Amino acid sequence: MSDGASTLSAAPQPPLVRRSFLLWALAALACALALPHFANAYVTEVATTALLYVVLCLGLNIVVGYAGLLDLGYAAFFAVGAYTTGILTSEFGFNFWLTIPVAMAAACLAGIIIGAPTLRLRSDYLAIVTLGFGEIVRIIARNLDITGGASGLVGIERPEILGFKLMQVQHFYYAFLALALLAVFVCLSVERSRMGRAWFYVRYDEDAAAGIGINRVSAKLQAYMMGAVIASVAGCLYAAKMTAISPESFTFNQSLLILLGVVLGGMGRIPGVVLGAILVALLPEVLRGAGTYRPLVTAVALLAIMLFRPNGLWPDKRG
Amino acid sequence: MALLEVRDLRLSFGGLKVLQDISFSVEKGAINSLIGPNGAGKTSLFNCLTGFYKPKGGSIRLGGRPITGLPPHRITALGLARTFQNIRLFKEMSVLENAMSGQHCRSRHGIVSAILHLPSQRREEDRIRAAGMRWLDFVGIAEHAHRLAGGLSYGDQRRLELARALASTPEIILLDEPAAGLNEREKLDLVHLIRRIRDETGVTVLLIEHDMGLVMQVSEKIVVFDYGQKIADGTPEAVRADPKVIEAYLGTED
Amino acid sequence: MTLDLVIQQLVNGLIVGSFYALIALGYSMVFGVIKLLNFAHGDIYMSGAFVGLIVFSFVGVWVGNGWLGVVCALLVSMLAVGLLGVVIERFAYRPMRNAPRLSILITALGASMVLNGSALALTGGRHFAFNTDLGFAGLDVSAVHITYTQIVLVAASILLMAGMQAFVSRTMYGKAMRAVSIDMGASRLMGIDVDRVIALTFFMGSALAAGGGVMAGAYYGSVHFFMGFIMGLKAFTAAVIGGIGSVPGAMLGGLLLGLLEAYGSSLPFVGSEWRDVFVFGALILFLVFKPTGLLGRSVVERV
Numbered sequence: 072m073s074d075g076a077s078t079l080s081a082a083p084q085p086p087l088v089r090r091s092f093l094l095w096a097l098a099a100l101a102c103a104l105a106l107p108h109f110a111n112a113y114v115t116e117v118a119t120t121a122l123l124y125v126v127l128c129l130g131l132n133i134v135v136g137y138a139g140l141l142d143l144g145y146a147a148f149f150a151v152g153a154y155t156t157g158i159l160t161s162e163f164g165f166n167f168w169l170t171i172p173v174a175m176a177a178a179c180l181a182g183i184i185i186g187a188p189t190l191r192l193r194s195d196y197l198a199i200v201t202l203g204f205g206e207i208v209r210i211i212a213r214n215l216d217i218t219g220g221a222s223g224l225v226g227i228e229r230p231e232i233l234g235f236k237l238m239q240v241q242h243f244y245y246a247f248l249a250l251a252l253l254a255v256f257v258c259l260s261v262e263r264s265r266m267g268r269a270w271f272y273v274r275y276d277e278d279a280a281a282g283i284g285i286n287r288v289s290a291k292l293q294a295y296m297m298g299a300v301i302a303s304v305a306g307c308l309y310a311a312k313m314t315a316i317s318p319e320s321f322t323f324n325q326s327l328l329i330l331l332g333v334v335l336g337g338m339g340r341i342p343g344v345v346l347g348a349i350l351v352a353l354l355p356e357v358l359r360g361a362g363t364y365r366p367l368v369t370a371v372a373l374l375a376i377m378l379f380r381p382n383g384l385w386p387d388k389r390g
Numbered sequence: 391m392a393l394l395e396v397r398d399l400r401l402s403f404g405g406l407k408v409l410q411d412i413s414f415s416v417e418k419g420a421i422n423s424l425i426g427p428n429g430a431g432k433t434s435l436f437n438c439l440t441g442f443y444k445p446k447g448g449s450i451r452l453g454g455r456p457i458t459g460l461p462p463h464r465i466t467a468l469g470l471a472r473t474f475q476n477i478r479l480f481k482e483m484s485v486l487e488n489a490m491s492g493q494h495c496r497s498r499h500g501i502v503s504a505i506l507h508l509p510s511q512r513r514e515e516d517r518i519r520a521a522g523m524r525w526l527d528f529v530g531i532a533e534h535a536h537r538l539a540g541g542l543s544y545g546d547q548r549r550l551e552l553a554r555a556l557a558s559t560p561e562i563i564l565l566d567e568p569a570a571g572l573n574e575r576e577k578l579d580l581v582h583l584i585r586r587i588r589d590e591t592g593v594t595v596l597l598i599e600h601d602m603g604l605v606m607q608v609s610e611k612i613v614v615f616d617y618g619q620k621i622a623d624g625t626p627e628a629v630r631a632d633p634k635v636i637e638a639y640l641g642t643e644d
Numbered sequence: 645m646t647l648d649l650v651i652q653q654l655v656n657g658l659i660v661g662s663f664y665a666l667i668a669l670g671y672s673m674v675f676g677v678i679k680l681l682n683f684a685h686g687d688i689y690m691s692g693a694f695v696g697l698i699v700f701s702f703v704g705v706w707v708g709n710g711w712l713g714v715v716c717a718l719l720v721s722m723l724a725v726g727l728l729g730v731v732i733e734r735f736a737y738r739p740m741r742n743a744p745r746l747s748i749l750i751t752a753l754g755a756s757m758v759l760n761g762s763a764l765a766l767t768g769g770r771h772f773a774f775n776t777d778l779g780f781a782g783l784d785v786s787a788v789h790i791t792y793t794q795i796v797l798v799a800a801s802i803l804l805m806a807g808m809q810a811f812v813s814r815t816m817y818g819k820a821m822r823a824v825s826i827d828m829g830a831s832r833l834m835g836i837d838v839d840r841v842i843a844l845t846f847f848m849g850s851a852l853a854a855g856g857g858v859m860a861g862a863y864y865g866s867v868h869f870f871m872g873f874i875m876g877l878k879a880f881t882a883a884v885i886g887g888i889g890s891v892p893g894a895m896l897g898g899l900l901l902g903l904l905e906a907y908g909s910s911l912p913f914v915g916s917e918w919r920d921v922f923v924f925g926a927l928i929l930f931l932v933f934k935p936t937g938l939l940g941r942s943v944v945e946r947v
């Protein structure tokens with residue numbers, strides 16, 4: 072068989088981005104880069120929010136879309152990042168950039184505490200435990216002094232790069248764009264690596280994956296922690312942009328919105344998730360006058376997608 | 391010393407004794423079979439050997455090393471691979487990705503090196519792909535490498551399960567009813583393939599099968615189960631002549 | 645803790661616990677039959693409370709705000725919301741029965757959000773008063789006053805649960821339910837109308853939750869669109885503590901959780917704002933050390 076193998080082993084690794092797609096991706100990037108020069112402050116602000124959701128949805132997509140774990144408390148990790156930056160800069164005078172590794176470590180730790188006991192159980196249990204975890208983090212933030220209680224933290228330091236202080240909407244727009252691009256690159260790289268495939272194996276058939284030599288608990292835990300880390304970094308930058316954070320930014324509804332973004336475009340696929348994230352960010356703007364009907368619209372959207380287009384608005388051609 | 395040694399293995403679900411003091415062994419380089427009527431406990435035995443079920447008692451040794459009670463992924467890493475009775479492929483993924491899954495436990499690069507695109511990680515990826523392709527070629531479905539596994543014909547899906555298990559470079563491979571649902575022509579190919587597995591790669595084979603013709607044709611030794619007990623163990627000729635086996639399969643008059 | 649406080653918290657714990665038990669029972673029944681965590685269960689409880697309040701305000705005109713009104717509200721709400729459960733099953737869960745687990749879970753979540761979102765849209769997020777005049781007459785044990793209302797509520801929940809247990813263990817339908825929960829495919833082959841059994845299970849589970857909702861609304865005197873969220877979480881915890889899928893387990897888990905919460909939050913170092921943290925900690929501990937719960941049996945998944 073070695074004869075056949077030498078010719079066959081030449082099968083190349085696929086490129087990070089398919090060539091047919093590359094052109095579209097570059098065009099989209101050019102538009103994104105140019106946007107603040109054409110758009111007014113309001114549009115730039117909305118676009119910044121969209122980029123924040125792109126990062127959060129890509130992070131949650133690792134957990135839900137790759138590893139198939141339903142996380143209903145993802146906003147908690149976003150909160151861990153935001154509060155880490157908030158507390159360390161305003162109470163302890165940390166430099167913004169130094170708070171990021173601390174936030175990442177804190178998110179990892181929280182991920183292990185929640186994930187390690189529950190990831191070996193049925194997937195439904197994880198959903199409820201993460202939901203509970205999301206609530207707990209919010210309750211803790213509301214009741215501790217160091218987190219500023221219900222009113223939250225104010226006066227969070229704005230970050231500086233090489234002596235340049237990020238102040239305006241446009242600055243943060245570019246900061247979030249950079250973070251979103253980084254998240255896309257990270258997801259693309261991991262998706263087609265050994266660990267990324269292992270997540271898909273576990274998602275599609277846990278028993279078969281275990282039978283073929285994959286440690287399912289460890290694979291799930293790694294996905295869960297990686298999602299946590301991405302959310303926490305998004306939280307750090309979010310805190311710096313807002314300069315004030317409160318527990319109400321990290322509710323169950325926030326977790327649901329992020330999940331909707333993942334499901335809307337197509338779980339497990341980066342272009343779909345990016346599209347879903349942008350739609351989710353636009354939703355509140357479109358529904359400005361809807362008031363108390365807003366959650367209902369979100370809910371109907373989620374249910375309708377699951378029942379009528381379970382692979383999302385922009386599904387994989389293959390599937 | 392035998393490659394796989396099972397001693398006094400016991401398993402029960404509630405009051406149902408699925409395995410009762412099962413002992414047998416498989417020599418290195420052998421092709422052995424496990425037969426028995428439906429519900430005899432054959433698949434349950436495989437599930438104990440591969441760590442999916444925790445036996446109530448007894449011991450399992452692989453190459454002299456105790457593996458009783460280890461989780462499935464550890465057992466696979468130690469060199470025992472399996473296929474499933476009802477095909478369990480990753481249907482939504484490509485045929486090649488399925489075959490590559492076997493290499494997971496033979497490789498080590500993680501998330502960070504993937505993000506950094508380390509050269510050693512790229513090389514390892516090349517190696518994993520090459521191994522996947524090689525085993526697809528071995529079972530004869532390399533031309534379908536980039537199709538979805540769920541789109542393969544039934545016979546090819548069975549082959550892919552074999553390729554996936556072989557890609558974990560096992561010492562011994564357990565096949566649970568590999569011929570189920572195959573036509574006569576495909577069964578002949580399978581016999582040929584099972585022999586090639588042993589002869590060309592040196593992997594020991596233990597298979598569960600209901601097709602007696604196939605079993606008698608390929609196996610050097612046969613273990614017979616009935617109601618969770620081992621009722622016979624020997625060469626095809628000896629087993630075929632054993633009155634207890636005949637009774638288990640044909641039943642008694644009274 | 646003084647003896648009075650101990651007794652007082654025992655009463656509080658039993659009342660809250662019997663609500664938890666009612667909701668947990670529905671969770672457990674549905675889970676037993678289709679192995680699905682019905683996320684919408686907490687919202688069904690909330691819907692039950694609202695339907696009960698509407699009925700109560702209508703019939704109150706004729707029968708007053710006393711027991712008769714509450715009983716009418718209870719019965720009508722159980723019937724209506726039981727049907728709501730059947731409708732949800734028919735249109736949201738049944739189409740997904742063979743879908744991947746993750747999709748089913750997200751659909752269930754969607755159903756829950758639709759109920760919750762509808763309630764918010766219809767009520768504008770306001771609290772509604774559930775004004776009964778059940779009175780405060782009762783017994784005095786030591787310095788603790790226990791009203792007849794409290795006694796009746798606990799007795800009523802126990803009665804409902806006992807009825808359910810009798811139904812599941814004695815009747816033909818109960819038998820069919822247990823058969824479906826053990827092996828759906830085999831049950832179908834044996835001629836059991838699986839769809840009907842599942843619909844019935846949803847009906848009964850939802851009716852129990854609605855009963856809990858009406859009683860809780862009447863007891864606390866207020867109804868709110870968000871009341872199902874935390875309740876769903878706690879009932880799930882109760883079901884896990886008792887052993888999910890087990891009917892007596894749900895009752896035991898509910899009562900234990902109610903007591904745990906009552907005593908836990910009266911300890912000097914944990915204020916009531918930490919009560920939910922306390923409950924959640926219990927959930928994690930159980931999942932780690934006894935995932936089958938107190939009365940549940942462990943099941944080895946077939947491979």
Ligand SMILES: Nc1ncnc2c1ncn2[C@@H]1O[C@H](COP(=O)(O)OP(=O)(O)OP(=O)(O)O)[C@@H](O)[C@H]1O
Pocket residue numbers: 403408426427428429430431432433434435475944945946947
């Ligand atoms: N996870 C489980 N829980 C309960 N009972 C089980 C479980 N797995 C297997 N059994 C029971 O154990 C017995 C043996 O089943 P097993 O699947 O091992 O038989 P088999 O010999 O492989 O039969 P077949 O030839 O039909 O595949 C059967 O009665 C089966 O119902």
Ligand SMILES: [Mg+2]
Pocket residue numbers: 432433434475
């Ligand atoms: Mg079998």
